[in-house]
Amino acid sequence: MAKTKKQPRPKAAAPKGFRDYFGSEVTQRTEMLQQIAGVYHRYGFDALESSAVETVEALGKFLPDVDRPNEGVFAWQEFDEKDNGDWMALRYDLTAPLARVYAQHRNDLPTPYRRYAMGPVWRNEKPGPGRYRQFYQCDADTVGTASMAADAEICAMLSDTLETVGIPRGDYLVRVNNRKVMNGVLEVMGLGDDQAARNNVLRTIDKFDKVGESGVRELLTKGRLDASGAYIDGVGLSEDQAEPVIAFLTSKAADAAGTLANLRAAVGASKAGADGINELEQIGELLAAGGYGADRIEIDPSVVRGLGYYTGPVYEAELTFEIFDEKGRKRQFGSVAGGGRYDDLVKRFTGQEVPATGVSIGVDRLLAALREKGRIQAVETGPVVVTVMDRARMADYQAMVAELRNAGIRAEVYLGNPKNFGNQLKYADKRNSPIAVIEGGDEKANGVIQIKDLILGAKIAESATLEEWKERPSQFEVPRDQLVAKVREIFATQDTQD
Structure with a gap:
């Protein structure tokens, strides 16, 4: 009689790209979420808890830096009794579900609709050090108004939130830019409707923080050698074509008025560019009226956030204090939050443009920053x-x-x-x-x-x-x-x- 094959024991290990959270980590995150929710609520935003699972069709093709329809999401096909299969997926952010919720319930919701949402999101991407496939986001969005007051309010609320959770003034900066200004630069460059060339330029602009002015100039034209000695092909533009991009990226001046003047020179006669600059000017005036100076929020043309996703103002919260990396080198902590205006997202469902703007805070990164600053203890006191x-x-x-x-x-x-x-x-x-x-x-x-x-x-x-x-x-x-x-x-x- 043949021996029954013994079933192997399951491996006691979290799946690749996931991790378990214990005691103090969970408590600290919960307390931070409560603090953030308190600020959002004070600004008049209502809580929303939407489903963690959406149809792939509803989520849409909006995951940043991904070209294939279902790439980057955890998706599966669900069949009914007639073998008709719908593709379902775990949400990859909290914004795409908001677009579906607003389109579905818009007749019952106030306009504009101001909501905040907090919870885990999942991305089927290659994990790395400190990069997990499940992480927490904390979002606040205003849907249904094109007023720049909504964007200014989001920036002010982001500033207040950082200070509330323990990031003191001087250790952070909320930086603001506008996609329309970049569109104006592309127009001045004469790229027209050449989407491939436009995308190549946008990807190159996104490397400004890493390679600087000279590196961007080389990548826009003939190409450059990277740090490893490998040659990276350039976009192939002429020096004259590349000049508006350089003027745009280096337009930051000592004050907002100087920056706006430099941007106007960079976009020339472009109407889209001029509209974007006027919007930035409005945001700056509204923030100044609320007492938010350049020490907290500033206009910065180098901010590039998912330019294929956003349609107007974009903003990013950066922590400016220095930390030591794993090799003992000093570096700035970097970005912990970002967002912007996305006027086309709800249109996918309704066929009509619905203006919207919002921000997302990376809770895990913000907690890591507070630990670096010694604002919270890594170990919680027990009972x-x-x-x-x-x-x-x-x-x-x-x-x-x-x-x-x-x-x-x-x-x-x-x-x-x-x-x-x-x-x-x-x-x-x-x-x-x-x-x-x-x-x-x-x-x-x-x-x-x-x-x-x-x-x-x-x-x-x-x-x-x-x-x-x-x-x-x-x-x-x-x-x-x-x-x-x-x-x-x-x-x-x-x-x-x-």
Whole structure:
């Protein structure tokens, strides 16, 4: 009789490009989402929670930097009883679902419709260091108005949000540009309706931050050698054709008025370009009226965000402080949010142009920035642990925990095997618990409890030579009815030491 083949055990590993989030990471993200939601709500935006799954048709071909219809999304075909199969996909952002929601419910929604949405999105892209296939976004959008006041408001709200979550003024900058200005530059270049040439120019412009003015000039014309020594073919433009692009990219001046004047020179007689510059001027005036100066929000022609996607103003929030990379080199943290005006997205469903503008914040990057700045701790403080000295008195220990919880203090009873007391303290250490509560038979008989300051105990163990810690006791005996008061007192001492 043949042996039954043993089924292999599944591999205990997250799929490639995905990861698990524990304790403090989840708590910190939740707290940040609440802070961001508070700012969005204060600005008058309403919450929306749409489906994580959309039809591929509804999502459309709007994933940035992707040329093939379903490339970049997690999609599958779903068949009904007649074998008619609809393609479904996980949402790759929160904007495409908004377009479907607005088109579907527009008769019931106010115009303009202001909504915010938060949640995970999924992209079927090649993962890399710090680049995952599932990540959180935090969006706010206004649909149904072409007023530049909507764009100015989004920029102001983005600035307020960054400061609310802990990025101080001076450590960030919201930079604003306009797709119409770029269209004007392309028009002046004489590219007309040559979409392939226009796309090549746009892709080259997107490399300005990496290769600089001279690099862009080479890539627009004859080509250049990259850092590895490989030769990259140029777009093939003449020097004269490339000049408007260079003028556009280098038009930033000492103030907004100077930048706008330089942009007007770059777009020449182009009406589209002039319209874009006028829109930037309106946004600047509205922001100045609200007290948002160039130290927070500025016009910057080098901002290039998905120019095939946006139709007007575009904006990006960049963190300007320096960090050290994995090789110990200094670099700026970079972008944590971006958005712009996209007036064609709802039109796919309705056939009519519906103006819209919005922003998306990369929550995971923003959390990483706050950790770099030391604004949030990587490890969260655990609960107070009530140890178990006698299984038969579990009700006594549960009563202590209930008392602590009712006082608003995070606490738990040790639920493992209580036989080895040392293991209970090891458990408390692993939980990063600040305090352990102990009540043995003698303590119970005398109406007292022992309260152990685990944080101070750890410091004394690490640095036994520091006299100021050696002189302080790390364990206290107090009457049972002083449990909450003593725990709060130790918390206050721990906060002072930190």
